[in-house]
Amino acid sequence: MGVDLGDIIPRRKVELVSLSNKKLAVDAYNTLYQFLAIIRGVGGEHLKDSSGRVTSHLSGLFYRNINLMELNIKLVYVFDGVPPELKTEEIQRRRKVREEAGRHYVEAVAAGDMTSARKYAEASTSLRNDMISDSKRLLDAMGIPWIDAPSEGEAQASVMASEGTVDGVASQDHDSLLFGAPLLVRNITISGRRRLPSKNIFIEVEPETISEAETLRDLQLTREQLVDLGILVGTDFNPDGFKGIGPARALKFLRASGSLEKIEPIREELAKINYPAIRELFLSPPADRGIKPVWKEYKADAVKAFLVDEHSFSAERVDAAAKRLAGVESAKNESLEKWFG
Numbered sequence: 001m002g003v004d005l006g007d008i009i010p011r012r013k014v015e016l017v018s019l020s021n022k023k024l025a026v027d028a029y030n031t032l033y034q035f036l037a038i039i040r041g042v043g044g045e046h047l048k049d050s051s052g053r054v055t056s057h058l059s060g061l062f063y064r065n066i067n068l069m070e071l072n073i074k075l076v077y078v079f080d081g082v083p084p085e086l087k088t089e090e091i092q093r094r095r096k097v098r099e100e101a102g103r104h105y106v107e108a109v110a111a112g113d114m115t116s117a118r119k120y121a122e123a124s125t126s127l128r129n130d131m132i133s134d135s136k137r138l139l140d141a142m143g144i145p146w147i148d149a150p151s152e153g154e155a156q157a158s159v160m161a162s163e164g165t166v167d168g169v170a171s172q173d174h175d176s177l178l179f180g181a182p183l184l185v186r187n188i189t190i191s192g193r194r195r196l197p198s199k200n201i202f203i204e205v206e207p208e209t210i211s212e213a214e215t216l217r218d219l220q221l222t223r224e225q226l227v228d229l230g231i232l233v234g235t236d237f238n239p240d241g242f243k244g245i246g247p248a249r250a251l252k253f254l255r256a257s258g259s260l261e262k263i264e265p266i267r268e269e270l271a272k273i274n275y276p277a278i279r280e281l282f283l284s285p286p287a288d289r290g291i292k293p294v295w296k297e298y299k300a301d302a303v304k305a306f307l308v309d310e311h312s313f314s315a316e317r318v319d320a321a322a323k324r325l326a327g328v329e330s331a332k333n334e335s336l337e338k339w340f341g
Contacts, residue, residue: 002173003230006247009174009215011208016188019207020071024185025157027171028077028146029127032135034172035060037122043114044105044121049312057131058138058311062303065142066321068188069298076166076293077139077146078153079132084281086237086274093239098124134311141303143296147288155179155285165291168209177212178230178282180223184210219251227282228260237278242266298325 039056040046046054068075083091101123108117139146149156157169158179168183169176176184187207216226232250234241245253245266257263260275300322307313 002175003178003233003235004247005174005177005230005233008219008247008251009177009210010218011186011210013206013208016068016071016073016207019073019185019188021073022168023074023076023166024168024170024188025160025166026075026077027154027157027169027173027176028079028135029153030171030173031077032057032061032127032131033125035064036125036127036131040118040121042118043109044118049310051312053311054131055311055313057127057135058307059313061135061138062142062307062313062318063321064188065139065144066324069142069325074295075144075170076160076295077135077144078157078160079136079146079148080153081149081151081156084151084237084286086278086281090236090239098126138303138306141299141306143298145293145295147291147293150288151286152179155281156287156291157181159285159287159289160291163289165293174210175230175235177210177215178227178235179285180212180283182212184212186210221251221254224279224283225254225259227279229254230282231260231273231275231278232263232266235278235282237281238273238275242269298322 035057036046036054039060047056047059049055065075101120105117105120105124108114108120136146147156154169154171154173154175157166157171158176158181160166161169161176161181161183168185169181170185170188172186174184185207186209187205212223216223219226219229221229229247229250231238232242232245232253233247253263253266260266260270260279263270303322304315304318307318308315
């Protein structure tokens with residue numbers, strides 16, 4: 001779910017090329033769920049290899065990274081660790097939603113309703129341990145670093161950004177801003193028309209950046225107040241938020257009162273949640289400090305063995321992707337030779 005700050009925060013539409021030479025920490029689970037939800041067949045079925053193993057996430061991971069590596073955008077993937085106890089309610093809610101969607105999917109397929117089948121299939125998406133381990137194997141072969149966070153992946157990514165290890169966080173959620181990331185990049189590599197998961201509609205999307213400093217300045221809030229705004233709207237740690245309060249109304253409350261404790265209309269409901277713990281989780285996120293990711297060479301043979309030999313990918317398409325990267329490296333070397341020659 002993540003916190004939804006709506007349209008109250010300033011965002012800038014950008015071209016992917018403007019992110020060249022940037023280092024970005026990626027919320028791995030957020031990204032893999034996106035691939036598993038979107039990359040499906042007409043009836044909602046996942047892409048699979050000859051052994052029946054799901055490959056939708058691997059397809060998305062491979063081709064998206066190839067596109068970004070061509071632009072010299074360096075990613076480090078951050079995987080979730082042990083979720084905070086405060087997230088228990090949201091995890092249980094998501095599990096129930098997936099289970100119910102799974103039942104509806106079976107019913108829709110039996111009825112021959114492929115439109116509904118796809119919608120329910122996307123909503124029933126789950127990320128298994130074997131999918132995570134396969135994703136890490138592919139990243140290793142591509143020379144892309146990954147790390148396991150002690151808790152929330154987005155919290156770890158945000159700390160790395162705040163330390164200057166990376167330039168920003170790539171995620172669809174706004175939580176990174178609450179965790180202290182100086183820069184959030186959304187819709188990375190997505191442009192043009194995109195089908196919304198679980199809905200039979202298309203929207204126009206472009207990559208965009210959101211600056212924490214610009215957000216705080218425009219909203220006239222401190223970071224602590226931005227966290228309080230998130231709590232009012234609803235986060236993974238208090239998913240229901242406060243009834244009747246969206247981003248715009250939450251902003252008015254905080255500008256007038258300064259903090260959650262001073263907003264009189266919510267005092268009774270506020271007492272029902274552990275808001276000090278939620279606030280502390282965002283302001284002092286559980287994460288490892290001083291991490292130094294290392295980017296390595298793309299191993300064409302290892303990538304091909306994993307994708308083609310193990311998971312039935314097209315050898316021609318995988319080879320073509322490798323040639324694209326080889327062309328980029330060749331161009332870099334030519335530029336260096338001209339400069340130093």
